Every structure is written in C-alpha cells, then in structure tokens.
Amino acid sequence: MEVNRSVPPATVVPILVYPDVRAAVTFLTEAFGFVERTRIGASHRAQMAVGDDGAVIVADVGADRRAPAPGGTTHTVRVRVPDVDTAFARARDHGAVVVEAPVDREYGERDCTLEDPAGHRWQFAEVVADVAPEEFGCETVSPWPAYRSTGSG
Template sequence: MKINRSVPPPTVVPILVYPDVRSAVTFLTTAFGFMERTRIGESHRAQLAVGDDGAVIVADVGGERRPPQLGGVTHLVRVRVPDVDEAFARAREHGAVVLETPVDREYGERDCTLEDLAGHRWQLAEVVADVAPEEFGCETVSPWPVYESGASS
C-alpha cells in the first residue's frame, strides 16, 4: 500500500463531524487518551491517533456535514483499550455521558458505551477471553487473517 504523510495510515478512518473542532480534540485527547497528529486550520479538521493502529478525523460543520441529532443514533465507534474499567473512569471523569457501564459479554469482550460532547457514541472494549463465534450461536464465514493459523493475539 502506498503511504502519504498527510493522511492517517489505517485502512478505515471514521470522519466525525463536530460543531467545534478544537473542543472535540480537547475532549477526545483528555477523556479517551487519543493523540492529535495533524491540525488542518485552527477549526477545520484534525487527525487523531487512536491506540497503536487506529485513527479518527474530526471535521467541522459545513455543507451537508452535521453532528449527531438528539434522539437519533447514526453510528457507534468501537475502540479497543487495554483496560476498559480504567478507560471508562477516565472518560467519565472528563465529561463523557455514560450510556452503558462496563459489562462482560458472552463473546469474550468487556465493553461500555459513552457519548461525547457532540453526541457521538463510543464503545470502549477489551478482550477478556478468546471465544469462537460458534460458541455463542454465530457462524465464521471467513476467519480474520490473524486467526486463520489458530493463533490469536
């Protein structure tokens, strides 16, 4: 894959619209521990690193771009964290709205759901067990490449 130092390297990068880009960057860096990588104008856009291999772009309102509206959910961004309870506490301390406290799931994850200052929903999750999809009633159609050899990380 070609690289370009002007854009985040992950294959999928959500672009989330906020009414105030700088406030969003401050919130996401303090509440969720993201790291600002690139600032595009003072209030136009920002690129943030998420963990070791993720990214999100924070965009301003303009044209057809609008932040979430009260009473409707258009998306949920799932972020893997090493310790969901610690990440949950940090986010709540910095003003994230708690939608669901940390809970263990049958599929081997512990996660929680929070809402940020603009209404974007974030699900913070950590792996607590390696569970095959078939163990909870699902079907593996095509295994993720990291699991094809039977090894997991």
C-alpha cells in the same frame, strides 16, 4: 500500501463531524487519550491517533456535514483498549455521558458505551476470553486472517 505522511496510516478512518473541532480535540485528548497528529486550519479538521494503529478525523460542520442530532444514534465507534475500566473511568471523569457501564459479554469482550459532548457514541472494548463465534450462536463465514488455523486439521 503506499505511504503518505499527510494522512493517517489506518485502513479505516472514521470522519466524525463536530460543531466545534477544537473543543472536540480537547475532549477526545483528555477523556479518551487520543493524540492530535495534524491540524488543518484553525477549526476545519484534525487528524487524531487512536491507540497504536487507529485514527479518527474530526471535521467541522458545513455544507452537508452535520453533528449527531439528539434522540437518535447513527453510529458507534468501537475502540480496543487494554483496560476498559480505566478507559471508562477516565472518560466519565472528563464529562462523557455514560450510556452503558462496563459489562462482560458472552463473546469474550468486556465493553462500555459512552457519548461525547457532540453526541457521538464510543464503545471501548477489551478481550477477556478467546471465544469461537459458534459458542454463542454465530457462524464463521470467513475467519479473520489473524485467526486462521495454521495446522492441517
């Protein structure tokens, strides 16, 4: 992949619309620990780093772009973190609305779901066990490259 210092280096970059870009950047920095990398205009957009290899673009309302409306969920952004309980406490303490407190899942993850002031849903997750999809009723169609067997059987 070519390098361009003007865009986040992640493969998938959600663009989330907020009524106030600067307030969103402040909240995402304080509550979630994201890092602002690029500011585009005073209140148009911001590119934010999420962990070691993730990114989010915070965009303003305009044209056909709208922030989430109360009473419905159109998306949830899942972010891997080293410690869900710490991420949960930080976000809650900075005003995130708790949708679901941390819980251990049968598929080997511990996660929680929070909502930011604009209504975007965020799910923070950490691995607590290595579980094959078949162990909880799923089917592996094509293994993720990092999990492909290197053996002959």
